[in-house]
Amino acid sequence: MARYRARRVVAVTAAALLMTVAACGNDDKAAGGTVAASADDGATLTLWTRAATESVSKAYAEKYNATHKNQVEVTAYPNEEYPAKLASAAGAKSLPDLFASDVVFAAQYASQGLWVDLTDRFGALDVKDKVAPAHVKAGTWEGKNYAVPHTIDMSVMLYNKDLYAKAGLDPEKPPTTLKEFAEQARKIDKLGGDVNGTYFGGNCGGCVEFTFWPSVWAAGGGVLDAEGNNAKVDSKEMADVFALYRSLYDEGVAAPASKDEAGPTWLGALQGGKVGIAPGPSVWLGLIEEKGVKMGVAPIPGPDGGESTFVGGDAIGIGATSTKVAQAWDFLAWTMSDEAQIEVVAKNKGVPTRTDLAANKYSSADPRIVLINSLMAKGQTPYARNFNASFNDPQSPWLQTVRGALFGDAASSLSSGNTAITKSLQQS
Structure with missing residues (x-):
């Protein structure tokens, strides 16, 4: 997942973006000015x-292509x-007709004019109020919708049922x-040997x-203000959470490797069957059980x-230079349909992007999947134009804050980090 190994987004010049938007518009007209043909032509x-x-993008395309004249490559x-x-x-005014991105980048791409305005189209959907609210918000810029959900991945507690029993x-x-x-992790850690109570990407x-x-x-x-311009990490709630995880590391309950875990070996640690309980991506449930580890799932609590x-997960929109806006929207609208969400997403144990489809004919066989799906309506997706540089980039002020709060000067790290993150968020 790119979220765990993000790289700094290469900036696009304002001039290039202005030319990009001007070259397209949002009126379903081709570059030559002729009105586009029917949506499925x-x-x-x-x-x-x-x-x-x-894999998800290709699964959507394969199903759509089988029943439509349009073909998605x-x-x-x-x-x-x-x-x-x-x-x-x-910059070259040659964006694809459709492109997806990590959802935390959605506000940035929308603000730069890389996607077509979908406000009217999305507003006309019968299911608009049932589409993942956090993703819809993430793809909104200055009151307009530019992207819709493509894939959903959520964080949950994953715990080893065999270690619990032992x-x-x-x-x-x-x-x-x-x-x-924390208490349950401590009890599991007392099993000794190579068993650890918990694990995290420190x-x-x-x-x-x-x-x-x-x-x-x-x-x-909270973590950010509503506009994504000011950090709120210097709070009692954040301090309490960091203090708890810090104590687990200091006590040796969290695996020692947690300190240097940068993402690539995080899943493997849980697949090894020697970690009692840890928060992680919901999509890891099946990947861990493939290794013969019996897992339970729970919401992440306060x-x-x-x-x-x-x-x-990922958001998706129509490239600002596309000359096939109507046809591209036909595909996007279809991806939010019952057919796509059940027969493409749910059938493959994914999380539907619709809140009303949490329980369906595929998920109902596994209460854990129903639980995961139901959490979408309770979750959040952070919203900020400069999210990557402020939080995900390896050189971000957030990572420095994390290191200080977990392994360094905990007393000052959140305060100084809040100042640095806010400055980064407000960079033009």
């Missing part, structure tokens, strides 16, 4: 995505190269508070935001209760 549509989302690029590829295409814990009673999570800004922030939200705290999740 046999057009070939190009769709770009990052490698992390390639998917091209995937390595996660770390993808932002630069989009920047280059925007530690004398009830495998059917996961923690309902973060304090209870050298990965994206990992920490994805798994720690839900506990802050569950406690009623220190004293409540629950929330980071609604991650």
